[in-house]
Amino acid sequence: MPIVTRDGRHTRGAPAAFRPRLGVLATHPIQYQAPLYAELARRGTVRLDVAFLSSDGAKPCYDPGFGVTLAWDIDLLAGYPSTLLTRRGLGGKPAWLRAASRWLRQQDIVVLHGHSDPDILLAAAACRALGIPYLLRGDAQPQSSAAGPRRIARHLVAGTVVRNAAGALPIGQRNAAFYRRYGRLPLYIAPYSVDNERFKAAADAARPARDERLSSLGLDPRRPTVVFSGKLITHKRPLDLIAAIERTETPVNLLLLGDGALRAEVRAYEKTMPVRCLGFVNQSEMPCWYGVGDILALPSGHEPWGLVVNEAMACGLIPVVSTSVGCGPDLVDGIGEVFPAGDVDALATALSLVARDLPDRRERLHGRLAGFTIGRTAAGYEQAAIALARRKRGAIALAPRLRRGAAARQEGAGGRTTT
Numbered sequence: 001m002p003i004v005t006r007d008g009r010h011t012r013g014a015p016a017a018f019r020p021r022l023g024v025l026a027t028h029p030i031q032y033q034a035p036l037y038a039e040l041a042r043r044g045t046v047r048l049d050v051a052f053l054s055s056d057g058a059k060p061c062y063d064p065g066f067g068v069t070l071a072w073d074i075d076l077l078a079g080y081p082s083t084l085l086t087r088r089g090l091g092g093k094p095a096w097l098r099a100a101s102r103w104l105r106q107q108d109i110v111v112l113h114g115h116s117d118p119d120i121l122l123a124a125a126a127c128r129a130l131g132i133p134y135l136l137r138g139d140a141q142p143q144s145s146a147a148g149p150r151r152i153a154r155h156l157v158a159g160t161v162v163r164n165a166a167g168a169l170p171i172g173q174r175n176a177a178f179y180r181r182y183g184r185l186p187l188y189i190a191p192y193s194v195d196n197e198r199f200k201a202a203a204d205a206a207r208p209a210r211d212e213r214l215s216s217l218g219l220d221p222r223r224p225t226v227v228f229s230g231k232l233i234t235h236k237r238p239l240d241l242i243a244a245i246e247r248t249e250t251p252v253n254l255l256l257l258g259d260g261a262l263r264a265e266v267r268a269y270e271k272t273m274p275v276r277c278l279g280f281v282n283q284s285e286m287p288c289w290y291g292v293g294d295i296l297a298l299p300s301g302h303e304p305w306g307l308v309v310n311e312a313m314a315c316g317l318i319p320v321v322s323t324s325v326g327c328g329p330d331l332v333d334g335i336g337e338v339f340p341a342g343d344v345d346a347l348a349t350a351l352s353l354v355a356r357d358l359p360d361r362r363e364r365l366h367g368r369l370a371g372f373t374i375g376r377t378a379a380g381y382e383q384a385a386i387a388l389a390r391r392k393r394g395a396i397a398l399a400p401r402l403r404r405g406a407a408a409r410q411e412g413a414g415g416r417t418t419t
Contacts, residue, residue, distance in 0.1 A: 190380025
């Protein structure tokens with residue numbers, strides 16, 4: 001058997017017969033997931049096949065949040081096998097379900113991303129009908145952001161999908177609490193992670209040019225630099241961050257990496273404040289800009305996890321996040337600062353605290369990130385797949401014996417006489 005250690009290290013030597021067929025069904029290729037799939041394929045503990053409902057992300061597509069057409073500059077399909085199960089309208093649903101069922105039958109275990117997408121729900125029902133165990137993967141938290149009848153409906157759907165699952169792959173503490181809300185579901189920890197090594201290497205290479213880059217933007221390189229990475233939209237609260245840097249005890253710069261509906265309003269502050277908005281920054285360039293920063297700020301009003309925190313920490317930035325950011329208990333506590341969402345004064349205080357204590361906090365970064373690597377996430381997938389494949393094989397092997405036993409008992413009962 002292959003051995004997967006707790007920190008994600010992997011030893012080879014698994015006989016082909018022991019490699020579970022692991023299918024992953026996701027809505028579309030995502031830049032954060034591609035390195036994980038490539039790592040699973042490289043390690044070879046499972047026979048991976050990833051199916052997508054859309055090719056969006058792998059090819060240029062319009063993102064309404066950023067307000068631009070995105071074309072990621074990294075290959076999101078490289079290094080692992082994939083299948084396209086293109087969504088169809090209502091009239092084409094029976095044909096889509098037949099195609100999806102054919103793909104499902106080729107798997108021993110299936111990972112379903114999310115529990116609210118209609119096609120993912122259909123796939124969950126198909127898994128139940130076909131006797132294929134499924135694992136859930138997502139970023140849901142115990143308290144839903146929905147309200148009224150919609151909240152009730154989401155709760156009922158989530159309860160049904162979770163209770164029928166063979167297990168879940170929680171990304172962190174709050175996500176694990178969501179699954180526990182619906183019963184005793186086996187949990188295989190698979191934390192949200194990014195390619196830490198790629199981000200760190202690129203940031204380290206860019207750091208010597210930090211002063212020059214900041215000076216070229218008209219910013220003082222002697223000041224700590226705060227970085228915001230994300231969509232410039234209301235619930236991300238970038239305007240809170242701009243207001244907060246006016247109130248910090250230690251003067252700081254602010255770089256905003258992103259685009260969206262608030263971009264014009266954000267850029268208006270560039271004339272009077274040490275604020276610069278760089279617009280949308282693609283994946284290969286992102287670590288270079290993290291490399292000029294010191295603090296990552298994520299003041300969002302709603303953020304189920306916040307993978308930009310993983311990215312920035314890999315590049316050496318200290319995180320300051322709101323209480324609405326899901327990764328706070330896992331990544332930020334004890335390293336950065338967590339402040340009440342929407343409290344600008346508290347955000348300013350948090351930024352000041354971090355700016356005064358950067359060296360000591362940076363010393364603790366490496367130890368925290370050791371538990372949030374692509375290897376550790378892949379290990380969670382592998383552990384779940386192996387455990388469920390063993391259980392499935394055991395059930396299949398036991399079924400003939402149970403049938404023979406039942407037949408014998410029935411025959412014995414039929415042969416007895418009563419007086």
